[in-house]
Amino acid sequence: MLRDKHLTVTVSPHIKTDLTTEKMMWTVITVLLPVAAAGVYFFGIHAGLVILVSIISAVLAESLCLKIMRRGTAVTDGSAFLTGLLLSLCLPPEIPLWMAALGSFFAIAVGKQAFGGLGYNIFNPALAGRAFLMLSFAKEMTTWKTLTRFPDSITAATPLNLLKEQGTDALMTVYGSMPHLYKKLFLGNVGGSIGETSAVLLLIGGCFLIARGIITWHIPVSYLATVAVISVFTGGISNVLFQLLAGGLMLGAFFMATDLVTTPITKSGQIIFGIGCGLITMLIRVRGGYPEGVCYSILLLNAVTPLIERFTKTRIFGTQKQ
Amino acid sequence: MKISFKGGVHPPENKHLCKGLKIKELPAPETAYFALQQSIGSPSEPVVKKGDSVKRGTCIARATGFISSNVHSSISGEVIDIKKHPHPLLGCARAVIVKSDGQDTPCGSFQESDFSAALFDKNKILKAVSDSGIVGLGGAAFPTHVKLNPPAEKPINTVIINGAECEPYLTSDHSLMLSSAEKIVKGAILITKAVNAKECVIAVEKNKPDAIDLIKKACEKYNNLKVIAFNVKYPQGAEKQLIFSVTAKEVPSGTLPMDVGVLVQNVGTANAVYEAVVMKKPLYERVVTLSGRGILNPCNWKVRIGTPFRNVINAVGLSGETVEKLIMGGPMMGLAQYTDEVPVIKGTSGILVLTKKEALPFKHLPCIRCGKCVEVCPMGLIPADLSKFVSGEKTDEAKEIGLLDCMECGSCNYICPSGTNLLQYIKLGKYELMRKKNA
Numbered sequence: 001m002l003r004d005k006h007l008t009v010t011v012s013p014h015i016k017t018d019l020t021t022e023k024m025m026w027t028v029i030t031v032l033l034p035v036a037a038a039g040v041y042f043f044g045i046h047a048g049l050v051i052l053v054s055i056i057s058a059v060l061a062e063s064l065c066l067k068i069m070r071r072g073t074a075v076t077d078g079s080a081f082l083t084g085l086l087l088s089l090c091l092p093p094e095i096p097l098w099m100a101a102l103g104s105f106f107a108i109a110v111g112k113q114a115f116g117g118l119g120y121n122i123f124n125p126a127l128a129g130r131a132f133l134m135l136s137f138a139k140e141m142t143t144w145k146t147l148t149r150f151p152d153s154i155t156a157a158t159p160l161n162l163l164k165e166q167g168t169d170a171l172m173t174v175y176g177s178m179p180h181l182y183k184k185l186f187l188g189n190v191g192g193s194i195g196e197t198s199a200v201l202l203l204i205g206g207c208f209l210i211a212r213g214i215i216t217w218h219i220p221v222s223y224l225a226t227v228a229v230i231s232v233f234t235g236g237i238s239n240v241l242f243q244l245l246a247g248g249l250m251l252g253a254f255f256m257a258t259d260l261v262t263t264p265i266t267k268s269g270q271i272i273f274g275i276g277c278g279l280i281t282m283l284i285r286v287r288g289g290y291p292e293g294v295c296y297s298i299l300l301l302n303a304v305t306p307l308i309e310r311f312t313k314t315r316i317f318g319t320q321k322q
Numbered sequence: 323m324k325i326s327f328k329g330g331v332h333p334p335e336n337k338h339l340c341k342g343l344k345i346k347e348l349p350a351p352e353t354a355y356f357a358l359q360q361s362i363g364s365p366s367e368p369v370v371k372k373g374d375s376v377k378r379g380t381c382i383a384r385a386t387g388f389i390s391s392n393v394h395s396s397i398s399g400e401v402i403d404i405k406k407h408p409h410p411l412l413g414c415a416r417a418v419i420v421k422s423d424g425q426d427t428p429c430g431s432f433q434e435s436d437f438s439a440a441l442f443d444k445n446k447i448l449k450a451v452s453d454s455g456i457v458g459l460g461g462a463a464f465p466t467h468v469k470l471n472p473p474a475e476k477p478i479n480t481v482i483i484n485g486a487e488c489e490p491y492l493t494s495d496h497s498l499m500l501s502s503a504e505k506i507v508k509g510a511i512l513i514t515k516a517v518n519a520k521e522c523v524i525a526v527e528k529n530k531p532d533a534i535d536l537i538k539k540a541c542e543k544y545n546n547l548k549v550i551a552f553n554v555k556y557p558q559g560a561e562k563q564l565i566f567s568v569t570a571k572e573v574p575s576g577t578l579p580m581d582v583g584v585l586v587q588n589v590g591t592a593n594a595v596y597e598a599v600v601m602k603k604p605l606y607e608r609v610v611t612l613s614g615r616g617i618l619n620p621c622n623w624k625v626r627i628g629t630p631f632r633n634v635i636n637a638v639g640l641s642g643e644t645v646e647k648l649i650m651g652g653p654m655m656g657l658a659q660y661t662d663e664v665p666v667i668k669g670t671s672g673i674l675v676l677t678k679k680e681a682l683p684f685k686h687l688p689c690i691r692c693g694k695c696v697e698v699c700p701m702g703l704i705p706a707d708l709s710k711f712v713s714g715e716k717t718d719e720a721k722e723i724g725l726l727d728c729m730e731c732g733s734c735n736y737i738c739p740s741g742t743n744l745l746q747y748i749k750l751g752k753y754e755l756m757r758k759k760n761a
Contacts, residue, residue, distance in 0.1 A: 008647050009658040011746045013732035014674075014681045015333055015490070021687045021739045077687060119688035119740075216693075260692040265706060267697075316724045317328075317562065317701040318575040 021118075024214050025078030031205035032085055032255065038201055039194035043093035043145055047194045051088040053097045057104035058084025065113035079118050083107050086126035086255060089195025090248055090295065091133070093145045103133040123302045124259045127295050134295070144191040158191045160247045164291035168235075178238065185245035196248040206254030215258040218270035219277075223253040226278025234286050249281065252294035262302040269305075269312035276301045276308075327563040329700040330555040331733045333654065335529065336491045339613050339620040343497040347624045348637055350397045350426050354628030355407050355665040356382060356418045361457040362464050363389030368418055374401045377429035379604050382418050385452075391465040391668075392455035395420055396606035396626035398427040410631075410650045410657060410664040417665070420628070432603040439511050447516040447599050454598035455668075456605050459590030460484060460495075460559070461651055463669035466591055470516045472580045478517040479583040482568055483510045483592050485526040485533065486552060486559030489652025492672045494609040495589050497622040499526070499533035502593050507540040507547065509592030512599050514546065517585055523568050524549045524589070527558055556654060557731040561586050563700050575727050590671075605668060610634065616645045616675030625666050631673050632662040646681045649674040653681070654732045684741035695734035695744060701727050705734035709747035717754045725751050 040048040062080030065071070084104050091100055107129025115121040134141050144158055159181065162171050175181040184190045188198025196202075209215045224244060231243035243249070257263065257277050264270050277297045284293025359365040366383035376382055376395040383393040399422040409415040452467035472478060483506070487495040499506060507524070514522040524541070526534050528551045541547040552558050552567060562573045564586060571582045579586055587595075590608065597603040606627050612634055613620035619638040631648065649656040650670055666673075695705035703724045711720035728748050735745040
């Protein structure tokens with residue numbers, strides 16, 4: 001008899017997808033593991049330590065904050081782990097470990113928990129951590145490593161650095177030909193941050209996330225397309241592939257700019273967000289003082305996300321567009 | 323023609339749990355409980371008193387007011403009480419309780435006769451539908467005679483007979499279409515005639531190819547009848563989404579289907595209209611899906627209105643798995659019950675006994691603004707914002723962004739990875755707005 005049993009009474013619906021926040025976080029982490037492994041392969045064991053320290057620091061910071069603030073969410077949701085991992089992937093391979101730990105702590109404690117924790121932060125915590133390190137330790141954050149593992153590696157400078165400081169000719173002198181450079185950028189055996197160099201792994205990971213419905217195509221596609229279009233105007237057709245593959249763009253477009261919490265909730269808003277990121281990235285790359293602009297472009301667009309959302313309301317069924 | 327609508331979700335159908343779609347007949351209960359509130363609107367008023375004897379089909383309560391419907395006894399016997407009894411929608415409400423005499427004597431012959439639409443005019447149809455206490459059998463239970471009598475300034479062009487049955491688990495409409503395709507089509511013709519519409523469309527989801535074939539065959543004899551097969555998506559059967567899929571017209575916010583010249587009726591209702599008009603049979607029984615993994619042998623039953631859920635469940639028994647919820651209706655929009663003493667009412671399309679595995683309580687994490695609720699909302703709302711406004715007691719702001727446009731299909735809640743009870747907040751917000759208005 002049912003009567004003797006405990007019947008749960010709730011409002012509908014009574015069933016739910018099995019896709020949970022935790023599952024989404026851990027899937028993104030899994031997708032990033034090959035990227036992290038490639039970083040260790042290219043840059044050596046220290047890069048692996050940076051990744052580890054960064055993750056541990058983030059998880060510890062999260063646990064500490066949750067305890068002090070008595071928040072109900074659990075550290076096992078994977079969001080802090082992901083923040084630590086993402087931050088380490090956009091750090092230089094030779095950064096002192098304590099700096100990585102500090103940046104990671106800042107990312108969680110200030111970038112995320114100070115704003116209210118999971119779901120309430122305004123800025124992408126990993127990028128907030130990176131910006132903090134950039135402002136505090138500019139020298140260490142721009143010291144790149146020569147890939148000693150590869151005999152043809154001549155310079156530690158990233159391709160974008162070379163372009164900014166010495167121009168296209170220097171780039172050609174170092175890498176010989178454009179196809180040679182593209183190949184290196186595609187595979188990842190060039191100077192750069194730990195997890196940003198291998199465009200192919202980032203692309204595969206990003207496409208996997210889109211296929212699984214964890215992120216949507218709107219931000220990455222509009223972001224990359226904007227960069228591509230502007231690079232035609234600033235350097236011709238031959239510039240397009242270089243601008244797309246170089247620097248932190250792939251990592252940024254697929255894994256940073258798609259952070260769910262800090263980007264617009266509507267599809268049209270997401271497209272505007274992506275275009276905005278592309279514009280500012282190229283503005284910094286072409287006209288700015290830094291060689292790379294992915295980090296700041298995303299942080300800036302994070303800041304205007306509420307504004308974008310205000311102007312990209314959905315059209316309610318049965319009403320006219322306002 | 324549009325074949326579908328924007329948004330929606332694809333929950334596991336679980337319609338295969340009902341093995342075979344043959345409708346079994348459940349024996350009349352020993353005691354039946356006829357809730358006086360069977361439909362939306364005002365409750366009916368009893369016309370029998372304690373000690374009266376009634377037959378199967380005797381009217382025991384009459385409609386009061388414009389939106390209300392008659393109630394008939396589904397068994398023969400004696401009225402033993404009129405008092406409050408557990409109710410599947412209201413928790414507890416007045417009901418006429420009839421004890422069976424075991425004879426099951428009908429008050430009429432309820433025989434089929436030769437059918438020709440010419441035999442029936444609008445008034446005849448309306449009167450039969452109203453007398454027989456017919457309400458929408460899809461679940462909402464709106465009195466059908468009211469829907470069939472729209473104001474003169476709002477003529478109906480298109481009648482849509484809704485056989486989408488997009489709720490997971492439920493197969494009652496499907497099995498009815500298989501067993502009574504002819505009657506449904508004839509009922510559709512009567513409905514079309516009652517509102518003087520130009521065309522009638524019978525809309526079915528593609529996952530019921532056998533039903534589509536049968537209905538198509540039954541339609542061949544008549545003009546102005548069309549069958550449309552839709553892609554499978556929840557909530558394809560929702561009134562406004564169905565109308566959009568068939569006519570490409572959006573019912574403007576805050577108005578009714580008749581404002582775009584459309585009338586939607588469920589296939590079960592069409593069947594009931596036929597039985598009422600041609601067979602003079604009141605609505606005292608309906609097809610109910612009994613399913614869920616808590617049930618030993620899920621199948622479809624023809625059940626007398628007023629039969630306690632317990633009787634239906636006991637007819638097959640429980641599977642033994644730990645039961646989590648008892649639901650009236652489907653798992654997306656159905657209502658969780660606190661007891662199996664509640665009786666079957668006219669809107670009971672299904673009784674689901676869901677196990678812990680099927681209906682786990684949601685683990686709740688903060689909203690991460692992933693936008694999935696926005697993606698799936700068929701009404702183009704932003705459920706995350708609605709629930710945030712309501713939880714912050716800002717119902718007026720929630721109203722401004724479309725709180726009242728929500729039709730409570732639950733797609734947002736189903737898809738939400740944070741396990742936020744979006745729909746609960748939305749319902750709470752609507753309730754608060756109503757309370758403010760009445761204060």
